[in-house]
Structures are given as C-alpha cells and as structure tokens.
Amino acid sequence: MKIMEIEDIILQMVQMELQAMHFYQHAAGCLQDEDARFHFELLADEEMEHARSFHALLPSPTAVSFAEMVKAPPQPCDEIDCAALADFDQLQALEMALRLERKVEQDLRLRSETIVDAQARAVLEKNIYSTEGHALLIAEDLERLRRSDG
Amino acid sequence: MPPPGKTHRPAEIGVKVLLDKTTPCYHFSATLQNNQVECRASLKILDSGKPPAPRELITILNQAGVTESLDLERLAIFCAEAARGTNQSDVLLATGTPPSAGIDGWFEAAVRTTSDEAEFNRDEKGNIDFRTRDSFTNVEPGDLIGIIHPPRAGTPGLTAHGQPIEPRMGIPLDIRAGEGARLDPDQGKAFATRAGRVILENNVLTVSEQLIVPGDLDLETGNIDFNGFVEVRGDVLDGFHIKAAKGIKVAGNVGACRLESGGPVEIGSASGKGKGEIRCQGPLKTRYLNEVLVECRGDVTVSHEIRNATVKATGRIMVPRGTIFGGETVALEGVEARHLGSVSGHRTIVTAGVYFPEEDRLNHLLYRLKSTGSQIQRIDDTLGPLDPGKQKLQALREALQLRIDILTERKQKLLAEKETVKKELDRFKPQEHPTANPKINAGASLREGVILKLGDQVEEIQIERGPVSVIANHTGDGLHYLKLTPLKVSAEKLEAELEEKGIETGKIDRENAQ
Numbered sequence: 320m321k322i323m324e325i326e327d328i329i330l331q332m333v334q335m336e337l338q339a340m341h342f343y344q345h346a347a348g349c350l351q352d353e354d355a356r357f358h359f360e361l362l363a364d365e366e367m368e369h370a371r372s373f374h375a376l377l378p379s380p381t382a383v384s385f386a387e388m389v390k391a392p393p394q395p396c397d398e399i400d401c402a403a404l405a406d407f408d409q410l411q412a413l414e415m416a417l418r419l420e421r422k423v424e425q426d427l428r429l430r431s432e433t434i435v436d437a438q439a440r441a442v443l444e445k446n447i448y449s450t451e452g453h454a455l456l457i458a459e460d461l462e463r464l465r466r467s468d469g
Numbered sequence: 470m471p472p473p474g475k476t477h478r479p480a481e482i483g484v485k486v487l488l489d490k491t492t493p494c495y496h497f498s499a500t501l502q503n504n505q506v507e508c509r510a511s512l513k514i515l516d517s518g519k520p521p522a523p524r525e526l527i528t529i530l531n532q533a534g535v536t537e538s539l540d541l542e543r544l545a546i547f548c549a550e551a552a553r554g555t556n557q558s559d560v561l562l563a564t565g566t567p568p569s570a571g572i573d574g575w576f577e578a579a580v581r582t583t584s585d586e587a588e589f590n591r592d593e594k595g596n597i598d599f600r601t602r603d604s605f606t607n608v609e610p611g612d613l614i615g616i617i618h619p620p621r622a623g624t625p626g627l628t629a630h631g632q633p634i635e636p637r638m639g640i641p642l643d644i645r646a647g648e649g650a651r652l653d654p655d656q657g658k659a660f661a662t663r664a665g666r667v668i669l670e671n672n673v674l675t676v677s678e679q680l681i682v683p684g685d686l687d688l689e690t691g692n693i694d695f696n697g698f699v700e701v702r703g704d705v706l707d708g709f710h711i712k713a714a715k716g717i718k719v720a721g722n723v724g725a726c727r728l729e730s731g732g733p734v735e736i737g738s739a740s741g742k743g744k745g746e747i748r749c750q751g752p753l754k755t756r757y758l759n760e761v762l763v764e765c766r767g768d769v770t771v772s773h774e775i776r777n778a779t780v781k782a783t784g785r786i787m788v789p790r791g792t793i794f795g796g797e798t799v800a801l802e803g804v805e806a807r808h809l810g811s812v813s814g815h816r817t818i819v820t821a822g823v824y825f826p827e828e829d830r831l832n833h834l835l836y837r838l839k840s841t842g843s844q845i846q847r848i849d850d851t852l853g854p855l856d857p858g859k860q861k862l863q864a865l866r867e868a869l870q871l872r873i874d875i876l877t878e879r880k881q882k883l884l885a886e887k888e889t890v891k892k893e894l895d896r897f898k899p900q901e902h903p904t905a906n907p908k909i910n911a912g913a914s915l916r917e918g919v920i921l922k923l924g925d926q927v928e929e930i931q932i933e934r935g936p937v938s939v940i941a942n943h944t945g946d947g948l949h950y951l952k953l954t955p956l957k958v959s960a961e962k963l964e965a966e967l968e969e970k971g972i973e974t975g976k977i978d979r980e981n982a983q
Contacts, residue, residue, distance in 0.1 A: 357847055364875045365868070452864030456872065459865070463854060 328439050329376050332446050333388060336370035339423070341393035343416075349401035355412035358460070362416060362453075369449050376442065410468070413461045420454035487630060488533045494518030495551075497529065499562070501629055508535050508563035508629035510547065513556045520551040530562070534630030538563040568626035568634045574642030576659075576674075578615040580606035580667050607696040608661040608676060614650060615667075615674075617642060617657045642672075649676025664714070665697045678715060685721070686711065698732070707742070716751065723747070723761075733767070741778070752784065764825065769800070781825035784904075785956060789912060793817060799825045803906040803956045810916030810930065820922040822907025822941065822960065827899055834894050841887040848880045908960040910953060911935040923948055923960075940964055 343363035350356040367389065374385045407415070424447060431443040485501040487508060495518050499510040508530075514520050523544055530539055540562055547560050608614060620639030628634060646652045649663040652674070661667070665676040678697035682690050685703035692710045693699055699713040704721035705728070711717055716732035723736050725744040733751035741761030747753065752767035758778045763769060768784035777795035780786055786798050788806040795811070797818040798804055810817045857869040907923040909915075914935040921928050924941035928948050936953040940960035951963060 354847075357851075361851075361872065361875065364879075365871055368871055368875065448864050449868070452862075452868035455862060455865040456868040 324436075325438050325442070326378055328442050329373055330383065332373040332442060333370045333385075335423075335446070336366050336373060337388060337391075338393060339419075340364075340366035340370065340389075342399065342419075345393075345399055345401075346404055346412075349399065349404040350407055350412060351405050352408050352412070355407055355409040358409060359412060359416070362457075365453060369446075369453075372449070373442070373446070376445075410461070410464055413457055413464065417454060417457045417461060420450055420457060424450045424454060487535070488529065490529060492518075492521075495521055497521065497526065499530065499533065499535070500559075504567065504634065505628035505630070505632065506565040506567050506626065506634070507561055508538065508565075509559045510562045511556075511558045511560070512547065512551050514551060514554065520548065523548045534632070535563045536631060538565045538627070538629045538631070540564065563629040565627040565629040565631075565634075568636045569623035571623040571637045571639035572621040573639040574620040575618050576615050576642060576644055576669065577618060578667070578669070579613045580608055580615070605666040605680075605695075607664070607694070608667055609664050609696070610662055612661045614659040614661055614676070617644060617652065617654075617659060619657065644672050644674060647673040647675030649678070650674045666695065680713075686719075704737075717749070734765075739763075739778075753782075768802075775806075781829075783824060783826070785906075787956070793819065799823055799828070801825070801902055801906070802904050803908040803910070803960075805910040805912065805956045807912040808914050808916065809909070809911045809935075810914075810919035812916065814916070814918030816918055816920065817916075818920045818922065819909055821909050822905045822923060824900070824902050824905070831894075831897060831899075834890050834897065837890045838887065838894065841883045841890065845880055845883050845887065848876050848883070852876050852880075906956070906959050906961075907941045908956060908963070909939045910956055911937050911939075912953065915939070921948060938963070944968070 340363045343359045343366060347356045347359035347363065350359060370389075371385060374380055374383075374388070377383065404412075427443055427447045427450060431440055431447065434440045434443060485505060487499040487501050489498040490496070494515055496513045496515065497510065499508055501507070502509055510526075510530075512521070512526075523541075526544060526548065527539065527541075530536075530544075543560070543562050547557055547562060551557055620641050622636040622638050625636045626634035644652070644659075646659065649661060649665055650667070651660045651662050652658075653660065659674055661676045663676055663678065665678040666680060668675050668677050680693065680695045680697060680699045682693075682699070682701040682703070686693070686701050686705040686709050690709075692712075694712045696714040698715040699711050699717050701711070701717075701719040701721070705711065705719055705723045705726045707724035707726065709724075710727040710729075712729040714731040717728055717730045717734045717736070719728075719736040721737045723739040723741075723745065725740075725742040727745070728734060728736075728747045728749070730747075730749040730751065732749070733753070734747060734749040735754045736747075738755055738757035738759070739745055739747060739761045740757070740759045743760045745761035747761060747763045747765070749764075750766045753763060753765045753769045755771055756773045758769075758771055758775045758780060760776070761778045763778065763780040763782075765780075765782045765784070767782065769780055769782045769786045771786075771788045771791060773788075773791040775786075775788055775791075775793045775796065775798065779797045781799040783801050785802040786793075786800040786804045786806075790807055792808040793804070793806040793810075794808075795815050795817055797820070799820040801822065801824045804819050804821045809819060852873065855869055855873055857866040857873070860866045860869060909921055909923065912935070914933055915930055915937055916933045917930055919930045921930065921939055923939065924943065926941055926946075926948055934950065938951045938954050938958075940949045940951065940963050942949050943964065949964065949967065954963065
C-alpha cells in the first residue's frame with residue numbers, strides 16, 4: 320500500500336474519533352441530568368484522546384494540524400434528538416453510549432475483514448481495540464451504576 | 470521631427486498658413502489646422518498649366534517641415550485628381566500626434582468613507598454575516614484619511630510639421646477640509662483631527678462624530694460599531710446590535726438587540742423578549758423596558774413601565790409615574806416608582822444601596838468557587854472506584870488509565886482555578902460608595918409579593934401599602950416603612966432622624982403604613 324493510502328486510512332480514523340467526540344459533546348449539551356452530562360463530557364474527552372493517538376500515527380503529523388482538525392466543524396449529528404435526550408438519566412445515557420460503541424466496533428470489524436494490506440489492517444485493529452476498551456469501560460460504569468441503584 | 474535649424478515652438482491654436490507657392494503652372498498652399506496636428510492642402514492648376522508631380526509636392530512639403538506625418542497615399546490621390554483637372558481644396562495630407570489629456574488630481578482614501586458602497590465581510594470559514602456590513606471605518610485623531618494626488622501631465626504631441634506640442638495638465642483636485650479633518654498640502658495627505666467616520670461629500674472631507682440612520686436599523690444598515698454617537702430615527706429590529714463610543718439615541722423601539730454605549734442612551738422603548746441587552750456608561754432614558762437586561766453606569770429614568778426586566782444602575786432607577794413589575798431592579802442611589810409590583814403578586818425584586826458591578830463580581834466569584842468545588846468532588850467520586858490493576862483485559866486497563874489521566878488533568882486545572890478564585894475572594898473588599906442610598910420609594914403602592922433588599926435585610930411585602938419610603942434598619946430587624954419623602958432625602962439622614970427621636974421602628978411603621 321502506498322504511503323498516501325495509509326495516510327488516508329489514518330485520517331479516516333481520526334475523523335471517526337472526532338465525529339464521536341462531537342456526538343458526545345452535542346449530546347451532553349442536550350442532557351439535563353448533571354451526572355449524565357458529566358459522563359458524556361468525559362466520553363467526549365476520551366474520544367478526542369483516541370483521535371490524537373491516531374493522528375500521531377501519520378507519516379508526517381505536523382503536515383495536518385490536529386488542533387485544526389479538532390476545530391473543524393463536525394458533520395451534522397442527525398441521530399441526536401435533543402428533546403428526547405433531555406429527560407435521559409445517567410443510566411439511559413450510558414446504555415445509549417454502549418449501544419453506539421458496540422455498533423462502531425462491529426462496523427470496524429466488518430471493514431477490517433475486507434482489507435488485505437497488513438499496515439492498513441493494523442490501523443483499523445488499533446481502532447477496534449480502543450473502541451472495545453471504551454465499550455468495556457462504559458459497561459463497567461453501567462454495572463457500577465446499576466449496583467448502586469440497587 | 471522638425472527640420473534642422475528650426476526651434477521647437479509650441480503650436481498656435483487655429484488655422485495657420487504653412488506655405489503658399491505659386492508657379493506658372495499651379496498654385497499650391499497648405500495650412501495647419503486643429504491645433505496644428507492636421508496639414509491640409511489646396512492645389513489650383515493655372516490655365517493650360519501642367520499639374521505637379523507627387524515628388525515635387527513632397528519636396529515642397531518637406532521643406533516646410535512636413536516629413537514623418539505626410540500620408541503618401543493621400544498625396545498620390547491628391548496629385549492624380551489634380552492631373553485629371555480637378556482642383557483640390559483643403560485636403561488632409563498629413564496628421565501629427567495630438568497630445569494626450571492629463572490626469573486630474575484625485576483622492577485616494579485610506580479608510581472606508583461613508584460615501585463608499587458598503588460590503589459584507591466573510592469570516593475565516595467563508596460565511597457571510599448579512600447583519601454586519603462594513604460601511605465605514607472608524608478613525609481616531611491623527612489617523613491618515615487619504616492621499617491627495619496632484620494632477621499629472623499627459624504625453625506631448627507633434628504638429629503635422631514636426632513641432633512639439635506641450636502636454637495638457639490635469640485639473641488639480643478641489644478638496645477642502647471640513648470639521649474633524651485636516652489637509653497637509655506639503656505631504657499631500659489628509660488626517661483626522663477627531664474620532665468618528667469619514668465623509669467625503671461635495672469635495673469636502675469631514676470626520677463626523679455622529680451616525681444617523683434615517684429609518685429602521687435592519688439588513689439595509691446592518692449592525693453598527695461606531696466610535697461616535699449613533700442616532701436611529703426608526704426602530705432597531707430583533708437581532709441587530711449597536712456599539713457606540715459616545716452615545717445612542719433610538720426614536721422607536723429596540724427589540725431583542727444588544728446596545729452598548731460609552732455614553733448616554735435614549736430610546737423610545739425596549740422589548741427585549743428575554744434576549745435584549747443594554748449596557749451604557751451614561752444615563753438611560755426611555756418610556757418602557759420590557760424583558761430586557763440593563764446595566765447602566767448612571768441613572769435609569771423610565772416614564773411608563775419596567776416589566777419583567779433586570780435593570781441595574783449605579784445611579785437611581787426612577788419610574789415616577791409608572792410601575793416596576795416583575796424582574797429585578799438594583800440601584801446604588803435608590804429606586805422610585807409610583808407602583809412597585811403587581812396586583813397579582815408577581816415576584817418583583819427591588820434592591821437599593823448596592824453597587825451592582827461589585828455585587829455581580831462577588832456573586833460570580835462565589836458561583837465559581839461553588840462550581841469548581843462540586844466539579845472536583847464529582848471527579849474524586851468518579852476516580853475512586855477506578856483501578857486498572859484489577860482488570861484482566863488489557864483494552865479495558867488502557868481505557869481506564871486514559872480516563873484516570875484525563876480526570877487527573879481536569880482536577881489539576883480545577884484546583885488551580887479554585888485557588889485563583891479563593892485568592893480574589895480573600896482580597897475582595899466592598900468599596901466605599903458615598904452616594905449609596907439604600908432607599909425605595911413607592912409613590913402610590915407597594916404591592917404584595919414585592920421583595921425588598923436593603924443592606925443585609927430582605928423582606929417580602931405581604932400586604933399592600935403606600936405611599937411609602939422604605940429604608941434599611943441597621944439597629945434592629947426588618948425595614949423602616951416611613952412617610953414618603955423625595956429620593957434625594959437620603960436613607961442615612963432618615964435613619965439618623967429616627968435614632969435622634971428614639972422612635973421604635975414598629976411604631977413608625979404602624980403610623981405611616983397606608
């Protein structure tokens with residue numbers, strides 16, 4: 320695979336993570352429940368750090384500024400129904416986040432099966448790995464919350 | 470080129486005879502016309518004479534200086550016609566080069582003048598804000614307004630017989646300096662002598678401190694940011710903003726807008742729809758204030774009504790013939806209205822004797838202190854159960870570690886912010902305000918549901934009363950409800966009188982309450 324192609328796939332991964340960051344930020348703004356909002360803001364920060372780690376994989380990371388990519392306006396979050404989210408409690412918000420993370424993980428796995436190039440596949444697998452870790456973390460949060468709710 | 474030995478003399482205007490030659494066979498003459506740029510010739514063949522050959526006429530014309538400009542083709546036709554027996558009269562044979570016109574003096578503006586077409590600006594993402602038109606430039610004293618360019622000469626010409634024609638000069642610019650502008654003829658520059666916007670009208674350059682919008686402030690005009698005084702003779706429509714250094718006057722209504730003035734503000738009325746904001750460094754005068762936030766470094770005078778608005782003043786708030794209904798009013802030098810509150814008992818908060826910039830800053834600091842504290846607590850609660858070491862899965866361990874890192878960094882920032890806020894709070898000391906007058910006047914009625922804040926004391930009115938002046942009671946509980954006195958009679962003076970007379974508060978309240 321040519322360098323450009325690897326660069327493209329890394330940039331795609333950065334964009335994916337940043338889109339997830341924008342989603343959590345937007346959703347956090349809709350939530351009324353303070354705990355839920357706090358949790359979503361945290362998830363947004365985690366997504367940004369994932370994006371940063373992919374950006375560092377670029378052959379020349381200084382060529383495309385990460386700060387500029389973060390500042391760039393996101394794609395519209397069509398799936399967010401702010402009015403519906405407003406009444407979500409922390410439990411409902413985290414259940415939604417877990418569903419989303421699992422869906423992203425599944426999509427990435429399907430995509431990686433179609434890629435032959437080892438380097439490109441490694442980039443995708445890194446994302447699958449971090450998404451899986453994120454999903455497990457949210458699942459832990461949920462379990463803890465359910466336990467405390469009794 | 471002129472013939473050798475001839476001097477370069479400017480050509481004369483009009484018709485000039487260049488040559489006049491008579492031979493036994495013909496009579497040949499040539500004149501210079503049209504500023505000597507054209508050479509026209511006439512030829513008359515005398516009785517039984519032989520017409521001249523072209524070569525002969527060329528020699529004659531060359532001797533008269535007509536060389537480069539001579540049109541040989543025309544001369545050939547001229548001779549051929551003569552040979553056929555046709556006398557030639559005033560035929561164009563040579564054309565010199567006319568001088569080109571000079572360039573008139575002109576003014577190169579260094580700033581956008583009010584007579585220029587307004588433009589819309591694009592932001593860094595290329596979006597156009599149609600509410601913001603770049604219609605003029607604010608100038609400060611000493612700023613360069615523009616350069617006065619002198620007229621320039623055109624290129625010189627040549628007569629048909631090779632004499633140079635001096636170029637024509639352009640016309641100097643007739644420009645004069647009006648108020649607020651200065652011309653420096655030596656530098657050929659114009660400067661502002663005061664702050665304002667530059668106007669170039671009828672060749673007079675002025676710097677105006679005033680910007681008048683003859684009608685409504687809308688998309689036609691756009692938002693205004695002016696370092697002078699702005700007057701709008703119509704309404705200011707929702708979503709438009711005015712920033713003016715020296716003052717704002719609006720004849721009509723101000724909608725959900727932002728007005729920011731370095732001086733006084735005078736408006737017909739304001740209906741802010743909960744979004745409007747008026748901030749002024751001088752007094753504010755209006756008929757109505759409705760659902761708007763006002764922060765005024767002076768007196769606020771409202772002739773009719775303040776309704777559901779937040780109005781803060783470092784002077785007085787006065788509605789002597791009207792009502793303050795709903796919302797919150799805060800004034801350092803006292804509050805006065807004919808009616809305070811509503812018959813329905815709508816919550817109306819009235820505070821007097823408080824310098825709002827200080828109180829707002831204090832409230833902000835206290836809020837930040839509380840907010841940072843609760844955020845730090847939340848982070849601690851979240852960090853508590855996180856232990857990557859207990860997890861078997863590597864992916865989860867890494868995710869946990871990332872979360873711990875993020876939360877730890879956030880906590881450090883919050884701790885630093887909390888420390889800064891605490892330090893400012895420790896340093897915070899309310900200033901002395903000699904003009905403070907913790908006094909509230911209700912000229913007719915002080916209605917149920919009104920909350921009065923005077924000094925440290927807060928009281929909600931349970932039963933309508935009035936006319937009444939209310940002042941703080943620094944020696945006991947509750948407030949003093951006194952016989953109505955003008956706002957200029959200070960609360961301090963009234964309280965001193967009470968102490969002197971040794972009258973109990975409750976007794977006065979009973980005697981004066983209506």
